[in-house]
Amino acid sequence: MPKALPLLDTTEPVCCAPLAVGVLADEDALAVALRLKALADPVRVQLMSMLFAAGEHGVCTCELAPALRLSEATVSHHLRQLREAGLVEGTRKGTNVFYRPQPDALCALVRVLDPTCC
Amino acid sequence: MPKALPLLDTTEPVCCAPLAVGVLADEDALAVALRLKALADPVRVQLMSMLFAAGEHGVCTCELAPALRLSEATVSHHLRQLREAGLVEGTRKGTNVFYRPQPDALCALVRVLDPTCC
DNA sequence: GGCACGCTTCGACGAACGTCAAGGGATGAT
DNA sequence: ATCATCCCTTGACGTTCGTCGAAGCGTGCC
Numbered sequence: 001m002p003k004a005l006p007l008l009d010t011t012e013p014v015c016c017a018p019l020a021v022g023v024l025a026d027e028d029a030l031a032v033a034l035r036l037k038a039l040a041d042p043v044r045v046q047l048m049s050m051l052f053a054a055g056e057h058g059v060c061t062c063e064l065a066p067a068l069r070l071s072e073a074t075v076s077h078h079l080r081q082l083r084e085a086g087l088v089e090g091t092r093k094g095t096n097v098f099y100r101p102q103p104d105a106l107c108a109l110v111r112v113l114d115p116t117c118c
Numbered sequence: 119m120p121k122a123l124p125l126l127d128t129t130e131p132v133c134c135a136p137l138a139v140g141v142l143a144d145e146d147a148l149a150v151a152l153r154l155k156a157l158a159d160p161v162r163v164q165l166m167s168m169l170f171a172a173g174e175h176g177v178c179t180c181e182l183a184p185a186l187r188l189s190e191a192t193v194s195h196h197l198r199q200l201r202e203a204g205l206v207e208g209t210r211k212g213t214n215v216f217y218r219p220q221p222d223a224l225c226a227l228v229r230v231l232d233p234t235c236c
Numbered sequence: 237g238g239c240a241c242g243c244t245t246c247g248a249c250g251a252a253c254g255t256c257a258a259g260g261g262a263t264g265a266t
Numbered sequence: 267a268t269c270a271t272c273c274c275t276t277g278a279c280g281t282t283c284g285t286c287g288a289a290g291c292g293t294g295c296c
Contacts, residue, residue: 014158036157046141192255213262239295247287255276256274265270
């Protein structure tokens with residue numbers, strides 16, 4: 001992992017053959033792992049579920065932080081991870097930034113992992 | 119994450135409502151995150167794909183290590199992570215330990231993540 | 237303009253992670 | 267019994283991560 005070249009565009013939905021179909025190339029494995037890492041934190045999993053629950057108009061940081069009992073700086077950090085993995089999108093409305101989940105990115109990830117395409 | 123209580127049985131397939139259906143409880147989010155973390159590494163993603171590709175009889179550490187160009191100690195460490203997350207099972211045959219993937223655990227994880235049960 | 241509010245970035249700290257070399261079991265062969 | 271082989275564990279190292287306070291930016295309102 002020290003050898004991780006961070007220069008991969010992770011904002012687009014991952015696109016490679018399912019994990020169970022054949023041995024993944026190094027680069028594909030890295031692409032999958034980077035997205036998984038973005039999601040592999042209890043706070044971020046909960047964030048995703050909150051955003052899905054909130055629906056189309058999105059939720060702002062100032063509402064998420066107290067719900068998670070975390071500082072706004074910390075929540076902002078987590079949202080950045082999710083955004084850089086393409087799992088979330090934020091749009092500014094006035095002074096607020098509203099975050100919405102990106103189901104396509106999550107679907108793409110799920111498709112790579114799912115062994116029951118068998 | 120510093121507050122992670124490691125005392126959760128992660129060897130069983132995760133079981134909770136899909137992420138997109140409602141806000142996850144702290145404990146459920148942790149359960150999901152722990153499994154994701156087990157998979158959120160390029161080496162482990164590649165390991166899983168190798169095990170799936172190898173099929174029913176499994177693959178031993180001594181065969182995986184050179185294929186990944188890593189020491190056996192490191193591969194053993196990664197296999198342990200996967201085993202503790204229930205994603206992999208190892209059975210001893212003579213001096214070798216053969217590892218096989220556990221599709222049920224992966225399916226359960228995928229089911230929680232998949233937003234297209236919608 | 238000036239100010240308040242929301243969000244992000246920066247800097248720092250402790251905890252967790254990935255890696256390997258070295259050593260310690262098991263198991264099977266001689 | 268001895269030895270070779272495979273595997274796991276331990277200890278150590280450098281890196282990455284999660285968290286927060288403090289400071290910096292954008293936007294809207296007086």
